[in-house]
Amino acid sequence: MNFELSKEQSLLQAMARDFAEKRLEPIARQIDEENQIPAEILAEMGELELFGIPIGEEYGGAAGGYDGYVLVMEQIARISGGVAMTLAAHTLGLGALDKFGTEEQKQKYLPDACKGKTIASFAFTEPGTGSDPKQLTSTAVKEGDYYILNGTKRFISNANHPGPCVIFARESESQEVTAFIVDKWCEGYSISEPWAKIGMKGGVLTDVYMENIKVPAQNLLGQIGQGFPILLYGIALGKIGTSTAALGGTLAALEEALKYVKEKTHRGAPIAKFQAIQLKIADLKIKYETSRWLCYRLGWLANNIKDPAAFAAEAALAKAYCGDTVVEAAKIAMDAHGSYGLMKDYNIERILRDALIGPEIEGVSDMQKMIVAGSLLKR
Ligand SMILES: Cc1cc2nc3c(=O)[nH]c(=O)nc-3n(C[C@H](O)[C@H](O)[C@H](O)COP(=O)(O)OP(=O)(O)OC[C@H]3O[C@@H](n4cnc5c(N)ncnc54)[C@H](O)[C@@H]3O)c2cc1C
Secondary structure, three states, X not given: OOOXXXXXXXXXXXXXXXXXXXXXXXXXXXXXXXXXXXXXXXXXXXXXXXHHOOOOHHHOOOOOHHHHHHHHHHHHHXXXXXXXXXXXXXXXXXXXXXXXXXXXXXXXXXXXXXXXXXXXXXXXOEOOEOOOHHXXXXXXXXXXXXXXXXXXXXXXXXXXXXXXXXXXXEEOOOOEEEXXXXXXOOOOEEXXXXXXXXXXXXXXXXXXXXXXXXXXXHHEEOOOOXXXXXHHHHHXXXXXXXXXXXXXXXXXXXXHHHHHHHXXXXXXXXXXXXXXXXXXXXXXXXXXXXXXXXXXXXXXXXXXXOOHHHHHHHHHHHHXXXXXXXHHHHHHHHHHHHHHHHOOOOXXXXXXXXXXXXXXXXXXXXXXXXXXXXHHHOO
């Protein structure tokens, strides 16, 4: 057991911290207010190879593993939840392509996506189903060498950006859930106005409308009827992103609280002198360290998946814990700010709004706990 970062991991972490502090911090509030990440920032992230960290070099990735991805996500999310959400949804899409794509599909889609020239999406949620994707109703009808896709996908991250989108639909002959790679903005593809969500702004969320989208048969991802395993595997990897987005938020909450309680004075001394404040600081540190080690371990586990179901349970555990914990941490840090924490002048206001997203996405926290319990009770 070795808890020290390797030299490569330390360098990757330092690079991400440097980028986040120098390039994201000055515009984090702007991203939140405009619900948009400037194009030059996305381009810089591409140059730094942040869009393809766990993907192999042969497909244009940085070959940094999921352990490297965890370190980067933590630093990005510490500064901007919206940028972290964009990166997490993109990496989720790439993870599924990398695992289940044919050599041809990987050569076609991964290199541009790893450089940030395209941004990936992963679409399963529909107006009628979120936690229970077996109920999805989008259809794929075979017509010659094509599948014709119809339906609506709800709350899809990055759907506004060009690039590949892994879309789940029911294949009409087999009636089985099947995955397809759709080129966003192809004919028949359109999106709604962005949802006005509470936090993680800049990570744009829209519905996707599929009206007779013609998908070449070679864009079938995996086999007909393999959609559900692809979905489960993809979402399990995706929970590394949601867990570490929460981890970064917890670190930000700790840092904001520490800064404030040293600056704010009562009767001439910082409020850090109060024991009640010290207890809050200790609670925040405990929450950060527990989330941190769960996430770092999850990154290592993702590099070494032997049993996908066992990994899915570990990912669910980390996601449930980190997602709930960031909300508690942000609230504690806000309490330490008193009324000032409610004001947009203080970062903790945005950190709490961003935190509230964590427990509700990629399967709500209760669903994660049911996965954890299921993995224990079936034994
Ligand atoms: C910021 C953001 C980004 C997102 N990005 C994407 C994306 O890129 N792609 C995508 O496909 N989706 C995305 N989503 C959608 C998200 O993953 C779903 O909304 C989420 O899985 C929850 O589904 P739901 O909202 O339909 O909740 P529901 O499934 O309706 O759950 C509502 C409540 O019912 C409870 N519940 C549901 N089923 C059961 C059950 N069987 N037993 C007990 N309780 C139950 C839940 O615990 C929850 O409390 C995103 C959402 C957000 C907010």
